[in-house]
Amino acid sequence: GAELRLTTVLRLASALGVSVAAITRGIGWDPRSGALSLDADPDREPESGPRLGENIRRRRRELGLSQEDVAARTGIYRRHFSAIESGDALPRPITLLVLADGLETDLGELFAGTYDWYVRPLPPPEYAEGEGPPSKAERQERLLRMWAEGRSTRAIADALDLTPSAVGGLINELRAVGIDVPYRHPPTSHAQLGKRLRRRRRSRRRHRASGA
Structure with a gap:
């Protein structure tokens, strides 16, 4: 079956x-x-x-x-x-x-x-006679084009019949082989996260001290 x-x-x-x-x-x-x-x-x-x-x-x-x-x-x-x-x-x-x-x-x-x-x-996706689902290379090419157009990850996922996480996986693979896929938002380093956390802690301490 x-x-x-x-x-x-x-x-x-x-x-x-x-x-x-x-x-x-x-x-x-x-x-x-x-x-x-x-x-x-x-x-x-x-x-x-x-x-x-x-x-x-x-x-x-x-x-x-x-x-x-x-x-x-x-x-x-x-x-x-x-x-x-x-x-x-x-x-x-x-x-x-x-x-x-x-x-x-x-x-x-x-x-x-x-x-x-x-x-x-x-329902299964419909393809024209003699055609089938797009290859990985075709998906990557379409992804790059839509990414350059400013399309959202969700919109790209829908267009490629993928999940948003799968789109993220394709982007990471492209970056790993040296293809420039610009970050929409600059990645935050652990050092930057640590600075933010320390600033928040200092702010909370000042707030508690001023309320005492």
């Missing part, structure tokens, strides 16, 4: 209010390949199963970790992680990838048997 890459499905994540099983009946996870296999029985009713947050909580407890431990490992705020576990927050795809790494597992295991993940299926 047809096979969808896990990352493709994650990019379709949307709070539509319909579960994965309601859209893609008969869905099967293959944790080894990270792929979704759609079987030949689309009318099969989904069975009850654990929610995504329950799987995450179970895996955390298997490792003997507290919510604070996971927050420290992943950089995710503990309050947000708690909301994910309880089902009160729908994590973004990148958050799930970070969680899977922090919990020493893969996305297939986190999703195993769940029916509360939401997706919005999008």
Whole structure:
């Protein structure tokens, strides 16, 4: 049957209010390949199963970790992680990838048997006969042209059918090979950040002293 890459499905994540099983009946996870296999029985009713947050909580407890431990490992705020576990927050795809790494597992295991993940299926892009998706070189060429025109990262991402982070990755690759992609805002060095922090601290101390 047809096979969808896990990352493709994650990019379709949307709070539509319909579960994965309601859209893609008969869905099967293959944790080894990270792929979704759609079987030949689309009318099969989904069975009850654990929610995504329950799987995450179970895996955390298997490792003997507290919510604070996971927050420290992943950089995710503990309050947000708690909301994910309880089902009160729908994590973004990148958050799930970070969680899977922090919990020493893969996305297939986190999703195993769940029916509360939401997706919005999008139609595949249409190409003229004999054409296909643009190559990486073509995307880079278009990116440079739109960047020079002053287009925003979001606008470029939409035009290239990429995520904003993927556009950033292309820009970094171009800069790494010596292609000049001007910074929209000059990058801030650690030294500059340190100076800003020290100025703020001095300002707060003066403010407290004047109010005493």
